[in-house]
Amino acid sequence: MTTLSDEQLRLAFLIRVIDKERKQLAVTLQRLFNAPLTPERLQQLDTDPSFSEQLDAFASRFARLQDNLGDKLLPATLAALGEHKGPVLDNLNKAERFGWLESAENWLLARQLRNKMVHEYIEDLQLLADALNSAANFTPLLENFAMQLISALEQRNLLPSNSF
Template identity: 30%
Template sequence: MKKLLQQQTLQLEKQVEWLQHSLKQCQKLGIKSDYDADEYGLFETLSSRYSRTIDFLIRKYFRSIDAYEFESQGTLVDIVLRAHKRGLIDTVEELRLMKDLRNTVVHEYIEEKLSDTFEELLEYTPRLLEFSRRSLAYVQTLLKEEL
């Protein structure tokens, strides 16, 4: 289990690095009523990286932390509640909103609502980065305590 958690830590660190890169590019663009193809592409990349990172954090990383600490896997709600209890996220509601944004990006990408979606991405991506970094720090401490 330790090896899996170490591998996933490396994966999450890389995802955080690329998500941060995309966020910086899109923050420079800001929110507009119309985007050219290159600008749209930058937000598409941010959307994709945001979606992959939040899925990885919740479905893999939080689950692996639970397994490492001998917590029963339980439901996704159980996993998120334990992440909140550990201080990895601020509120369950905020994470739910962030997950809803992921679902919008992946399933309901409507062109007329692009600027709303892009605005939400610019709002929630820094929070996702913060939660990811907290989780990475938590695991580093967890693994050091074992030594």
């Protein structure tokens, strides 16, 4: 019987969490964007608690997935591969060079959207609509990044066989 290292256990845990987050984000994305998100539709936030909860779920899931990928799985992946971990921007640039991340610049743009969705939507529905629609367009970036990191770990046999 093979004993798993703490590093392998941590990676397996992160991947299970991220896999659940990806799936939950996809469901929320499908439900929330079943019709175009416009300032007019967003006026329903005050009168439609279900719609408001969907919006909050999307913003929260988007932010949580991005946080777990960029702040947890990426540094853990770099460490598992024997790469130097640095500040977030350095790690993102390294991920882009390795081909795991389409664009570090787009990652940072998605991060700014996260902040707009969370902090600025109360006053400006156009800003909220723009941020939400842009975030929806960035969800494939998150999805692809997750799959690339997992693939990099699997290719080097750094994950237990039953990680998912």
